[in-house]
Amino acid sequence: MAEISAEMVKDLRAKTGAGIMDCKAALKENDGDVEKAIDFLRKKGLATAKKKAGREASEGRVEAYIHMGGKIGVLVEVGCETDFVAKNEDFIEFCRNIAMHIAAASPMGLAAEEIPAEVIEREKDVYRGQLMEEGKPANMVEKIVEGKISKFYKDVCLLSQPYIKEPKLTVQEVLNDTVSKIGENIVIKRFSRFQIGA
Incomplete structure:
Protein backbone atom coordinates (compact mmCIF):
# COMPACT_ATOMS: atom_id res chain seq x y z
CA MET A 1 0.00 0.00 0.00
CA ALA A 2 1.31 3.44 -0.97
CA GLU A 3 2.19 5.88 1.80
CA ILE A 4 -0.34 8.74 1.87
CA SER A 5 1.53 11.96 2.65
CA ALA A 6 0.01 15.20 3.92
CA GLU A 7 1.22 16.82 0.67
CA MET A 8 -0.81 14.32 -1.40
CA VAL A 9 -3.92 15.04 0.69
CA LYS A 10 -3.36 18.80 0.35
CA ASP A 11 -2.91 18.47 -3.43
CA LEU A 12 -6.10 16.39 -3.81
CA ARG A 13 -8.03 18.82 -1.64
CA ALA A 14 -6.86 21.74 -3.81
CA LYS A 15 -8.00 19.91 -6.95
CA THR A 16 -11.39 18.79 -5.66
CA GLY A 17 -12.41 21.05 -2.77
CA ALA A 18 -13.34 17.92 -0.78
CA GLY A 19 -12.72 17.69 2.96
CA ILE A 20 -9.35 16.55 4.34
CA MET A 21 -10.69 13.26 5.72
CA ASP A 22 -12.52 12.51 2.45
CA CYS A 23 -9.33 13.17 0.47
CA LYS A 24 -7.28 10.94 2.75
CA ALA A 25 -9.87 8.14 2.52
CA ALA A 26 -10.06 8.48 -1.29
CA LEU A 27 -6.26 8.23 -1.61
CA LYS A 28 -6.13 5.19 0.72
CA GLU A 29 -8.98 3.52 -1.17
CA ASN A 30 -7.15 4.04 -4.49
CA ASP A 31 -3.60 3.20 -3.31
CA GLY A 32 -2.35 6.77 -3.69
CA ASP A 33 -3.49 7.16 -7.34
CA VAL A 34 -4.61 10.81 -7.55
CA GLU A 35 -6.68 10.45 -10.76
CA LYS A 36 -8.57 7.44 -9.36
CA ALA A 37 -9.05 9.31 -6.07
CA ILE A 38 -10.59 12.26 -7.98
CA ASP A 39 -13.02 9.88 -9.75
CA PHE A 40 -13.78 8.21 -6.40
CA LEU A 41 -14.63 11.59 -4.84
CA ARG A 42 -16.76 12.59 -7.84
CA LYS A 43 -18.76 9.33 -7.59
CA LYS A 44 -19.20 9.91 -3.88
CA GLY A 45 -20.29 13.47 -4.65
CA LEU A 46 -22.92 12.16 -7.07
CA ALA A 47 -24.26 9.83 -4.36
CA THR A 48 -24.31 12.74 -1.89
CA ALA A 49 -26.09 14.96 -4.44
CA LYS A 50 -28.75 12.28 -5.01
CA LYS A 51 -29.35 11.95 -1.25
CA LYS A 52 -29.78 15.72 -0.90
CA ALA A 53 -31.84 16.20 -4.08
CA GLY A 54 -35.19 15.75 -2.31
CA ARG A 55 -34.52 18.46 0.25
CA GLU A 56 -36.26 21.82 -0.10
CA ALA A 57 -34.15 24.56 -1.69
CA SER A 58 -36.18 27.60 -0.64
CA GLU A 59 -33.24 30.00 -0.13
CA GLY A 60 -30.70 31.07 -2.73
CA ARG A 61 -29.91 33.98 -4.95
CA VAL A 62 -30.59 35.56 -8.32
CA GLU A 63 -27.34 36.17 -10.13
CA ALA A 64 -26.96 38.65 -13.00
CA TYR A 65 -24.27 38.66 -15.66
CA ILE A 66 -23.83 41.29 -18.35
CA HIS A 67 -21.31 40.43 -21.04
CA MET A 68 -18.77 43.08 -22.10
CA GLY A 69 -20.36 45.71 -24.27
CA GLY A 70 -23.81 45.09 -22.80
CA LYS A 71 -25.06 43.02 -25.75
CA ILE A 72 -25.81 39.85 -23.72
CA GLY A 73 -27.35 39.67 -20.26
CA VAL A 74 -28.36 36.74 -18.05
CA LEU A 75 -30.45 36.34 -14.91
CA VAL A 76 -30.34 32.95 -13.18
CA GLU A 77 -32.12 31.79 -10.02
CA VAL A 78 -30.20 29.21 -8.00
CA GLY A 79 -31.78 27.70 -4.90
CA CYS A 80 -30.16 26.28 -1.77
CA GLU A 81 -31.46 25.14 1.62
CA THR A 82 -30.23 27.87 3.97
CA ASP A 83 -29.54 31.59 4.01
CA PHE A 84 -26.08 30.75 5.37
CA VAL A 85 -25.15 28.90 2.16
CA ALA A 86 -26.75 31.62 0.00
CA LYS A 87 -24.03 33.93 1.39
CA ASN A 88 -21.23 31.33 1.06
CA GLU A 89 -18.44 32.37 -1.37
CA ASP A 90 -18.35 28.94 -3.09
CA PHE A 91 -22.11 29.12 -3.71
CA ILE A 92 -21.90 32.71 -5.01
CA GLU A 93 -19.02 31.77 -7.32
CA PHE A 94 -21.03 28.78 -8.62
CA CYS A 95 -23.98 31.10 -9.38
CA ARG A 96 -21.72 33.57 -11.21
CA ASN A 97 -20.10 30.82 -13.24
CA ILE A 98 -23.48 29.39 -14.24
CA ALA A 99 -24.65 32.85 -15.34
CA MET A 100 -21.48 33.24 -17.45
CA HIS A 101 -21.96 29.74 -18.88
CA ILE A 102 -25.53 30.62 -19.92
CA ALA A 103 -24.29 33.80 -21.62
CA ALA A 104 -21.66 31.85 -23.57
CA ALA A 105 -23.50 28.58 -24.33
CA SER A 106 -27.01 29.98 -24.93
CA PRO A 107 -29.06 26.99 -23.67
CA MET A 108 -32.76 26.76 -24.64
CA GLY A 109 -33.86 25.27 -21.31
CA LEU A 110 -32.70 23.51 -18.16
CA ALA A 111 -33.50 19.97 -19.33
CA ALA A 112 -35.18 18.10 -22.21
CA GLU A 113 -38.68 18.57 -20.73
CA GLU A 114 -38.36 22.34 -21.19
CA ILE A 115 -37.64 22.25 -24.92
CA PRO A 116 -40.90 22.99 -26.79
CA ALA A 117 -42.31 20.02 -28.76
CA GLU A 118 -42.55 22.11 -31.94
CA VAL A 119 -38.78 22.82 -31.77
CA ILE A 120 -38.07 19.08 -31.49
CA GLU A 121 -40.43 18.27 -34.37
CA ARG A 122 -38.80 20.93 -36.55
CA GLU A 123 -35.34 19.49 -35.78
CA LYS A 124 -36.56 15.95 -36.56
CA ASP A 125 -37.97 17.14 -39.91
CA VAL A 126 -34.65 18.79 -40.81
CA GLU A 134 -28.08 11.46 -48.35
CA GLY A 135 -29.92 8.33 -49.51
CA LYS A 136 -30.08 6.59 -46.12
CA PRO A 137 -32.43 3.57 -46.01
CA ALA A 138 -35.91 4.49 -44.70
CA ASN A 139 -35.72 1.82 -41.94
CA MET A 140 -32.53 3.46 -40.56
CA VAL A 141 -33.70 7.07 -40.74
CA GLU A 142 -35.76 7.07 -37.50
CA LYS A 143 -32.96 5.45 -35.47
CA ILE A 144 -30.47 8.01 -36.76
CA VAL A 145 -32.93 10.85 -36.09
CA GLU A 146 -33.35 9.70 -32.47
CA GLY A 147 -29.56 9.68 -32.04
CA LYS A 148 -29.34 13.19 -33.49
CA ILE A 149 -32.14 14.42 -31.19
CA SER A 150 -30.28 12.95 -28.22
CA LYS A 151 -27.19 14.96 -29.23
CA PHE A 152 -29.39 18.03 -29.83
CA TYR A 153 -30.61 17.82 -26.20
CA LYS A 154 -26.99 17.69 -24.97
CA ASP A 155 -26.23 20.82 -26.96
CA VAL A 156 -29.28 22.91 -25.94
CA CYS A 157 -30.16 21.76 -22.38
CA LEU A 158 -28.21 23.62 -19.70
CA LEU A 159 -27.72 20.65 -17.36
CA SER A 160 -26.31 18.38 -20.08
CA GLN A 161 -24.08 20.97 -21.80
CA PRO A 162 -20.30 20.67 -21.43
CA TYR A 163 -19.33 23.22 -18.76
CA ILE A 164 -17.46 26.12 -20.42
CA LYS A 165 -14.78 26.31 -17.71
CA GLU A 166 -14.14 22.54 -17.72
CA PRO A 167 -15.58 20.94 -20.89
CA LYS A 168 -14.89 17.37 -19.71
CA LEU A 169 -17.71 17.90 -17.18
CA THR A 170 -21.37 18.67 -17.79
CA VAL A 171 -23.13 21.46 -15.91
CA GLN A 172 -25.01 18.71 -13.99
CA GLU A 173 -21.70 17.15 -12.88
CA VAL A 174 -20.40 20.55 -11.74
CA LEU A 175 -23.69 21.06 -9.85
CA ASN A 176 -23.31 17.62 -8.19
CA ASP A 177 -19.70 18.42 -7.21
CA THR A 178 -20.85 21.74 -5.71
CA VAL A 179 -23.62 20.00 -3.72
CA SER A 180 -21.03 17.57 -2.36
CA LYS A 181 -18.58 20.34 -1.50
CA ILE A 182 -21.14 22.65 0.16
CA GLY A 183 -23.25 19.92 1.77
CA GLU A 184 -26.69 21.23 0.80
CA ASN A 185 -29.13 20.64 -2.01
CA ILE A 186 -28.59 23.19 -4.78
CA VAL A 187 -31.02 23.63 -7.67
CA ILE A 188 -30.72 25.76 -10.79
CA LYS A 189 -34.36 26.82 -10.89
CA ARG A 190 -34.71 29.05 -13.96
CA PHE A 191 -32.87 31.50 -16.15
CA SER A 192 -33.40 34.17 -18.80
CA ARG A 193 -30.87 35.14 -21.42
CA PHE A 194 -31.20 38.40 -23.32
CA GLN A 195 -29.27 39.30 -26.46
CA ILE A 196 -29.48 42.48 -28.50
CA GLY A 197 -31.10 41.71 -31.85
CA ALA A 198 -32.05 38.12 -30.98
Missing part, protein backbone atom coordinates in the same frame (compact mmCIF):
# COMPACT_ATOMS: atom_id res chain seq x y z
CA TYR A 127 -32.70 15.64 -39.85
CA ARG A 128 -35.09 13.39 -41.79
CA GLY A 129 -34.74 15.63 -44.87
CA GLN A 130 -30.95 15.56 -44.64
CA LEU A 131 -30.86 11.77 -44.25
CA MET A 132 -33.26 11.17 -47.16
CA GLU A 133 -31.16 13.52 -49.28
Whole structure:
Protein backbone atom coordinates (compact mmCIF):
# COMPACT_ATOMS: atom_id res chain seq x y z
CA MET A 1 0.00 0.00 0.00
CA ALA A 2 1.31 3.44 -0.97
CA GLU A 3 2.19 5.88 1.80
CA ILE A 4 -0.34 8.74 1.87
CA SER A 5 1.53 11.96 2.65
CA ALA A 6 0.01 15.20 3.92
CA GLU A 7 1.22 16.82 0.67
CA MET A 8 -0.81 14.32 -1.40
CA VAL A 9 -3.92 15.04 0.69
CA LYS A 10 -3.36 18.80 0.35
CA ASP A 11 -2.91 18.47 -3.43
CA LEU A 12 -6.10 16.39 -3.81
CA ARG A 13 -8.03 18.82 -1.64
CA ALA A 14 -6.86 21.74 -3.81
CA LYS A 15 -8.00 19.91 -6.95
CA THR A 16 -11.39 18.79 -5.66
CA GLY A 17 -12.41 21.05 -2.77
CA ALA A 18 -13.34 17.92 -0.78
CA GLY A 19 -12.72 17.69 2.96
CA ILE A 20 -9.35 16.55 4.34
CA MET A 21 -10.69 13.26 5.72
CA ASP A 22 -12.52 12.51 2.45
CA CYS A 23 -9.33 13.17 0.47
CA LYS A 24 -7.28 10.94 2.75
CA ALA A 25 -9.87 8.14 2.52
CA ALA A 26 -10.06 8.48 -1.29
CA LEU A 27 -6.26 8.23 -1.61
CA LYS A 28 -6.13 5.19 0.72
CA GLU A 29 -8.98 3.52 -1.17
CA ASN A 30 -7.15 4.04 -4.49
CA ASP A 31 -3.60 3.20 -3.31
CA GLY A 32 -2.35 6.77 -3.69
CA ASP A 33 -3.49 7.16 -7.34
CA VAL A 34 -4.61 10.81 -7.55
CA GLU A 35 -6.68 10.45 -10.76
CA LYS A 36 -8.57 7.44 -9.36
CA ALA A 37 -9.05 9.31 -6.07
CA ILE A 38 -10.59 12.26 -7.98
CA ASP A 39 -13.02 9.88 -9.75
CA PHE A 40 -13.78 8.21 -6.40
CA LEU A 41 -14.63 11.59 -4.84
CA ARG A 42 -16.76 12.59 -7.84
CA LYS A 43 -18.76 9.33 -7.59
CA LYS A 44 -19.20 9.91 -3.88
CA GLY A 45 -20.29 13.47 -4.65
CA LEU A 46 -22.92 12.16 -7.07
CA ALA A 47 -24.26 9.83 -4.36
CA THR A 48 -24.31 12.74 -1.89
CA ALA A 49 -26.09 14.96 -4.44
CA LYS A 50 -28.75 12.28 -5.01
CA LYS A 51 -29.35 11.95 -1.25
CA LYS A 52 -29.78 15.72 -0.90
CA ALA A 53 -31.84 16.20 -4.08
CA GLY A 54 -35.19 15.75 -2.31
CA ARG A 55 -34.52 18.46 0.25
CA GLU A 56 -36.26 21.82 -0.10
CA ALA A 57 -34.15 24.56 -1.69
CA SER A 58 -36.18 27.60 -0.64
CA GLU A 59 -33.24 30.00 -0.13
CA GLY A 60 -30.70 31.07 -2.73
CA ARG A 61 -29.91 33.98 -4.95
CA VAL A 62 -30.59 35.56 -8.32
CA GLU A 63 -27.34 36.17 -10.13
CA ALA A 64 -26.96 38.65 -13.00
CA TYR A 65 -24.27 38.66 -15.66
CA ILE A 66 -23.83 41.29 -18.35
CA HIS A 67 -21.31 40.43 -21.04
CA MET A 68 -18.77 43.08 -22.10
CA GLY A 69 -20.36 45.71 -24.27
CA GLY A 70 -23.81 45.09 -22.80
CA LYS A 71 -25.06 43.02 -25.75
CA ILE A 72 -25.81 39.85 -23.72
CA GLY A 73 -27.35 39.67 -20.26
CA VAL A 74 -28.36 36.74 -18.05
CA LEU A 75 -30.45 36.34 -14.91
CA VAL A 76 -30.34 32.95 -13.18
CA GLU A 77 -32.12 31.79 -10.02
CA VAL A 78 -30.20 29.21 -8.00
CA GLY A 79 -31.78 27.70 -4.90
CA CYS A 80 -30.16 26.28 -1.77
CA GLU A 81 -31.46 25.14 1.62
CA THR A 82 -30.23 27.87 3.97
CA ASP A 83 -29.54 31.59 4.01
CA PHE A 84 -26.08 30.75 5.37
CA VAL A 85 -25.15 28.90 2.16
CA ALA A 86 -26.75 31.62 0.00
CA LYS A 87 -24.03 33.93 1.39
CA ASN A 88 -21.23 31.33 1.06
CA GLU A 89 -18.44 32.37 -1.37
CA ASP A 90 -18.35 28.94 -3.09
CA PHE A 91 -22.11 29.12 -3.71
CA ILE A 92 -21.90 32.71 -5.01
CA GLU A 93 -19.02 31.77 -7.32
CA PHE A 94 -21.03 28.78 -8.62
CA CYS A 95 -23.98 31.10 -9.38
CA ARG A 96 -21.72 33.57 -11.21
CA ASN A 97 -20.10 30.82 -13.24
CA ILE A 98 -23.48 29.39 -14.24
CA ALA A 99 -24.65 32.85 -15.34
CA MET A 100 -21.48 33.24 -17.45
CA HIS A 101 -21.96 29.74 -18.88
CA ILE A 102 -25.53 30.62 -19.92
CA ALA A 103 -24.29 33.80 -21.62
CA ALA A 104 -21.66 31.85 -23.57
CA ALA A 105 -23.50 28.58 -24.33
CA SER A 106 -27.01 29.98 -24.93
CA PRO A 107 -29.06 26.99 -23.67
CA MET A 108 -32.76 26.76 -24.64
CA GLY A 109 -33.86 25.27 -21.31
CA LEU A 110 -32.70 23.51 -18.16
CA ALA A 111 -33.50 19.97 -19.33
CA ALA A 112 -35.18 18.10 -22.21
CA GLU A 113 -38.68 18.57 -20.73
CA GLU A 114 -38.36 22.34 -21.19
CA ILE A 115 -37.64 22.25 -24.92
CA PRO A 116 -40.90 22.99 -26.79
CA ALA A 117 -42.31 20.02 -28.76
CA GLU A 118 -42.55 22.11 -31.94
CA VAL A 119 -38.78 22.82 -31.77
CA ILE A 120 -38.07 19.08 -31.49
CA GLU A 121 -40.43 18.27 -34.37
CA ARG A 122 -38.80 20.93 -36.55
CA GLU A 123 -35.34 19.49 -35.78
CA LYS A 124 -36.56 15.95 -36.56
CA ASP A 125 -37.97 17.14 -39.91
CA VAL A 126 -34.65 18.79 -40.81
CA TYR A 127 -32.70 15.64 -39.85
CA ARG A 128 -35.09 13.39 -41.79
CA GLY A 129 -34.74 15.63 -44.87
CA GLN A 130 -30.95 15.56 -44.64
CA LEU A 131 -30.86 11.77 -44.25
CA MET A 132 -33.26 11.17 -47.16
CA GLU A 133 -31.16 13.52 -49.28
CA GLU A 134 -28.08 11.46 -48.35
CA GLY A 135 -29.92 8.33 -49.51
CA LYS A 136 -30.08 6.59 -46.12
CA PRO A 137 -32.43 3.57 -46.01
CA ALA A 138 -35.91 4.49 -44.70
CA ASN A 139 -35.72 1.82 -41.94
CA MET A 140 -32.53 3.46 -40.56
CA VAL A 141 -33.70 7.07 -40.74
CA GLU A 142 -35.76 7.07 -37.50
CA LYS A 143 -32.96 5.45 -35.47
CA ILE A 144 -30.47 8.01 -36.76
CA VAL A 145 -32.93 10.85 -36.09
CA GLU A 146 -33.35 9.70 -32.47
CA GLY A 147 -29.56 9.68 -32.04
CA LYS A 148 -29.34 13.19 -33.49
CA ILE A 149 -32.14 14.42 -31.19
CA SER A 150 -30.28 12.95 -28.22
CA LYS A 151 -27.19 14.96 -29.23
CA PHE A 152 -29.39 18.03 -29.83
CA TYR A 153 -30.61 17.82 -26.20
CA LYS A 154 -26.99 17.69 -24.97
CA ASP A 155 -26.23 20.82 -26.96
CA VAL A 156 -29.28 22.91 -25.94
CA CYS A 157 -30.16 21.76 -22.38
CA LEU A 158 -28.21 23.62 -19.70
CA LEU A 159 -27.72 20.65 -17.36
CA SER A 160 -26.31 18.38 -20.08
CA GLN A 161 -24.08 20.97 -21.80
CA PRO A 162 -20.30 20.67 -21.43
CA TYR A 163 -19.33 23.22 -18.76
CA ILE A 164 -17.46 26.12 -20.42
CA LYS A 165 -14.78 26.31 -17.71
CA GLU A 166 -14.14 22.54 -17.72
CA PRO A 167 -15.58 20.94 -20.89
CA LYS A 168 -14.89 17.37 -19.71
CA LEU A 169 -17.71 17.90 -17.18
CA THR A 170 -21.37 18.67 -17.79
CA VAL A 171 -23.13 21.46 -15.91
CA GLN A 172 -25.01 18.71 -13.99
CA GLU A 173 -21.70 17.15 -12.88
CA VAL A 174 -20.40 20.55 -11.74
CA LEU A 175 -23.69 21.06 -9.85
CA ASN A 176 -23.31 17.62 -8.19
CA ASP A 177 -19.70 18.42 -7.21
CA THR A 178 -20.85 21.74 -5.71
CA VAL A 179 -23.62 20.00 -3.72
CA SER A 180 -21.03 17.57 -2.36
CA LYS A 181 -18.58 20.34 -1.50
CA ILE A 182 -21.14 22.65 0.16
CA GLY A 183 -23.25 19.92 1.77
CA GLU A 184 -26.69 21.23 0.80
CA ASN A 185 -29.13 20.64 -2.01
CA ILE A 186 -28.59 23.19 -4.78
CA VAL A 187 -31.02 23.63 -7.67
CA ILE A 188 -30.72 25.76 -10.79
CA LYS A 189 -34.36 26.82 -10.89
CA ARG A 190 -34.71 29.05 -13.96
CA PHE A 191 -32.87 31.50 -16.15
CA SER A 192 -33.40 34.17 -18.80
CA ARG A 193 -30.87 35.14 -21.42
CA PHE A 194 -31.20 38.40 -23.32
CA GLN A 195 -29.27 39.30 -26.46
CA ILE A 196 -29.48 42.48 -28.50
CA GLY A 197 -31.10 41.71 -31.85
CA ALA A 198 -32.05 38.12 -30.98
